[in-house]
Amino acid sequence: MFKYLIATLCLIFAGLGGIYYFVGVPRIESTNFPALSAIHLYNNPDVLVDNIHISAFYFVSENKIGQVSGNWHNTMEVGLPKLAAFHELQFQKRSKISYAIYPEPVIGEKDNLLYDTENTGRGNPRALIAISEELERRVFKPDGDLYRKDFAEIGGQGYPVIFIMYEGVGATGGIIHESARETASEIAADLGLAESVIFVVDVSSADGFFILNRETLEGKHGPNGETIVAHEFYHTLGVEDKYSLDTGRAESADLMGLGRFKPLENTFLSKDTLNALGL
Amino acid sequence: MDIKKILQIIAGSNLQNKIVLLFILIATIPILVLGGLAVYLIDFSHRFDVSNLELQLIDQKTEEIKKFFADTAGVLELQVGFSQKTPIGLNEQRFILDGIIALNRAFEEVSFIDVGGLIANDIPTKPGLETIKLFRGGDNDSELFDISNLEKYQSPLSGKTYFSEVYQTLNGPMITISSPVKNRNGDIIQILSAEVNMNQISRSIINSTLGFSGGLTLLDGAGSVIASKNKFVSSGANLANILRIRQMLDGKTFDGLGNEDRYQSVVDGAAVVGAGKKIPSLGWVLFAEWPLDDADSVIRDVRNQVFAFTLISILAVLAIAPFFALRIIRPIRQLELGSSKIEEGDFEYKVDIKSKDELEQLGNAFNKMGNGLKRLQELKNEFVFIAAHELRTPVTAIKGYMSMLFEGDAGPVPEAIKKFLEPVGQANDRLVGLINDILEIARSEAGRIKIEVFSVDIRASIKGVIQNIAPLAVERKIAINYAIGENEPIGLLLVLADTMRLHEVITNFISNAIKYDQEGGWIKIYHETDADFVTTHIEDNGIGIPKSEQGKIFEKFFRSDASKVAQIQGTGLGLFITKELVEKMGGKVWFQSPASARATAGKEEGRGTRFSFKLPRPKNKI
Numbered sequence: 001m002f003k004y005l006i007a008t009l010c011l012i013f014a015g016l017g018g019i020y021y022f023v024g025v026p027r028i029e030s031t032n033f034p035a036l037s038a039i040h041l042y043n044n045p046d047v048l049v050d051n052i053h054i055s056a057f058y059f060v061s062e063n064k065i066g067q068v069s070g071n072w073h074n075t076m077e078v079g080l081p082k083l084a085a086f087h088e089l090q091f092q093k094r095s096k097i098s099y100a101i102y103p104e105p106v107i108g109e110k111d112n113l114l115y116d117t118e119n120t121g122r123g124n125p126r127a128l129i130a131i132s133e134e135l136e137r138r139v140f141k142p143d144g145d146l147y148r149k150d151f152a153e154i155g156g157q158g159y160p161v162i163f164i165m166y167e168g169v170g171a172t173g174g175i176i177h178e179s180a181r182e183t184a185s186e187i188a189a190d191l192g193l194a195e196s197v198i199f200v201v202d203v204s205s206a207d208g209f210f211i212l213n214r215e216t217l218e219g220k221h222g223p224n225g226e227t228i229v230a231h232e233f234y235h236t237l238g239v240e241d242k243y244s245l246d247t248g249r250a251e252s253a254d255l256m257g258l259g260r261f262k263p264l265e266n267t268f269l270s271k272d273t274l275n276a277l278g279l
Numbered sequence: 280m281d282i283k284k285i286l287q288i289i290a291g292s293n294l295q296n297k298i299v300l301l302f303i304l305i306a307t308i309p310i311l312v313l314g315g316l317a318v319y320l321i322d323f324s325h326r327f328d329v330s331n332l333e334l335q336l337i338d339q340k341t342e343e344i345k346k347f348f349a350d351t352a353g354v355l356e357l358q359v360g361f362s363q364k365t366p367i368g369l370n371e372q373r374f375i376l377d378g379i380i381a382l383n384r385a386f387e388e389v390s391f392i393d394v395g396g397l398i399a400n401d402i403p404t405k406p407g408l409e410t411i412k413l414f415r416g417g418d419n420d421s422e423l424f425d426i427s428n429l430e431k432y433q434s435p436l437s438g439k440t441y442f443s444e445v446y447q448t449l450n451g452p453m454i455t456i457s458s459p460v461k462n463r464n465g466d467i468i469q470i471l472s473a474e475v476n477m478n479q480i481s482r483s484i485i486n487s488t489l490g491f492s493g494g495l496t497l498l499d500g501a502g503s504v505i506a507s508k509n510k511f512v513s514s515g516a517n518l519a520n521i522l523r524i525r526q527m528l529d530g531k532t533f534d535g536l537g538n539e540d541r542y543q544s545v546v547d548g549a550a551v552v553g554a555g556k557k558i559p560s561l562g563w564v565l566f567a568e569w570p571l572d573d574a575d576s577v578i579r580d581v582r583n584q585v586f587a588f589t590l591i592s593i594l595a596v597l598a599i600a601p602f603f604a605l606r607i608i609r610p611i612r613q614l615e616l617g618s619s620k621i622e623e624g625d626f627e628y629k630v631d632i633k634s635k636d637e638l639e640q641l642g643n644a645f646n647k648m649g650n651g652l653k654r655l656q657e658l659k660n661e662f663v664f665i666a667a668h669e670l671r672t673p674v675t676a677i678k679g680y681m682s683m684l685f686e687g688d689a690g691p692v693p694e695a696i697k698k699f700l701e702p703v704g705q706a707n708d709r710l711v712g713l714i715n716d717i718l719e720i721a722r723s724e725a726g727r728i729k730i731e732v733f734s735v736d737i738r739a740s741i742k743g744v745i746q747n748i749a750p751l752a753v754e755r756k757i758a759i760n761y762a763i764g765e766n767e768p769i770g771l772l773l774v775l776a777d778t779m780r781l782h783e784v785i786t787n788f789i790s791n792a793i794k795y796d797q798e799g800g801w802i803k804i805y806h807e808t809d810a811d812f813v814t815t816h817i818e819d820n821g822i823g824i825p826k827s828e829q830g831k832i833f834e835k836f837f838r839s840d841a842s843k844v845a846q847i848q849g850t851g852l853g854l855f856i857t858k859e860l861v862e863k864m865g866g867k868v869w870f871q872s873p874a875s876a877r878a879t880a881g882k883e884e885g886r887g888t889r890f891s892f893k894l895p896r897p898k899n900k901i
Binding site for chain 2: 002004005008009012015016018019020023024026027028029030031032033034082085086089090092093094243247248249250251252253254258261262263264265266267268270271
């Protein structure tokens, strides 16, 4: 009888356990979360850009010292945080931008004509190249006259980009690829691009660079200068223009197309563009 | 005390265990079933409540979203009052756009787009070219572009309003809506496009509340997050690869009641209860997620309380069950004890059952039965006393005349006659003895034996008996050894006893020892003393008593099988009378197998006996 008593007690407590652990206790269905891909260069998963660092300069050619803006630093301090916020929003916080502004205007060694050359079309890429090479030599090399160790080394924290706010004509940007080739035609052939968009540049401290006229950024040549900054910045990640360079016809509604003329607060990157960047 | 004994005490009797078991089963099964059912029903009801709250919130927000689009897309569906296929004049366009911007703060940008209609001199306009564009808060001279390759131009040409995918901006989620502008004939003469800020919807979703931490998430048709209460999900994040989201995008509704509706949040992985459905007119999905920690907090407390109550109830039942069983068992045990007492002849014993039920009635009946048995016993004793008393007179007369015959008072008795008369005399002696014993017992049970105890030297009594009985021992070649032990006091060994009755007791023990001893055997008599009693042992090496009979030897008329086999004469009353006498003198009688018998456990028969009795010592020695 005693064993029946023990067996009954066991059954009772098993029943209690059953109530406690099973009755009214929700079973939680597991959810399979797909793995997130890393943010990378446009159509190039080999180069990750989850952290981007912009080294920003206000560059003034020697002959325009008298035109140095007293508000240049403030202009950058407004535009770059907005760019960072826009980028973080579009990439859902999976890619972030940090920046450092060179504390003084960089006075060029030459007159603007020598940077701009005779052709300032398509956003003045030649000025971008010439100024970048000068910054490379003077700011990023230890023997440069404007070298600052803390500034030069901070670029090592992410995908390095040079931004030049230029006291002159300019609105372009691009990626700096390393190549064993020597001529633009050879490189264009390698990359499958037109030779006209290939420029040979000697800059090792950055993987992307872009230039923008100061007055454009300040909105003196039309509204939405900050949007143009963002537009040019995304060229440094390899994103192409989404409008006809010849007719101006928009091919997309986003920042790289029609949206480049909207306030930065109202524009966006299209899902196609974001997908190509790994989102 | 070993564990098994402890368990047996705890377990109680078999019937008690059965009652305990039955009580536990009868009491706990309903408690368990009711407890489980209560928990189940409470949970079931709670699930309905949660489901209703979630679905109500989803429906409410769905209506808000529909109203939002009725107020925005509806405004853009424009039909002019003329029938020509010409665009609206620029001044009118500007007027309309100003009105739209002013009408609803959701419009961030509005524009007209030409579709190739004819203007003055039948010159066609350029299809896809913006004709006028206004930004909220912007200047009125916005740059105009050819957007003929964009969906917001191409799609409305089919006659339907176009809704783009939702895109995320620093100003909040936005959507492009463009509608065909039609003339009176229904011809499309322009496209009216707007960038619509959905902050109103976004704020509504973000501010949605379910309990303390639950809320809604709104997805567009591609599964991208438009807005979410959950701060861990980024706007624009695409969730379409998650099965549950995919199912909702395909039109499945989750009502929050199914097992699959309690799951790891698709947003942050926490355990949630969720419901959701598609908004068919937009292709969007609106779903609610309510963390279980919050949604079930109240029900968890209630559930724990019900469980605790069930547990306490069961523990109480387990605690009460033995007492309950004992309450039922106690009268039965009293009856069992009463039966034993009556079996022992204690007809005075009364059971005391106060259960106010049939058991109490049974107890009363039992007591009445005891009274009846007592009366019968008294009648029997009376009869035996009278019969024995009446028998003693003739047998005593017979004994007297037999003595006179043997002594020759009636003349010489021939040897042949004497040979026949001797067995008659012996039989008459046994009959006299039997009648005397019966009378003794009858007197004792009737309380008529008068015992007067004084200080008596027990040694003198024993020696006197030995001297009287010695011829019998000599005849059977049995040696009687009575010696003073090493630890015994020298001189008189006084006990409180009635001299005559003590003599009778000692005679009985020693004569029994001679009777049941083997020829050539021995009898040892010795004492043990302590401060209060003198114990006397009479030990022999006779036929012994089987263990199975040892408990009965002091019963009335009991005779051992061994003595019957040995054809030893006896009435079975001697030890009973002896015991009665010793106890009436304030002493005690007992039997014990001698040391030699105990050494061979269980083989007492044939190993002799040792009878003992003890009597109190006088307080003041004389």
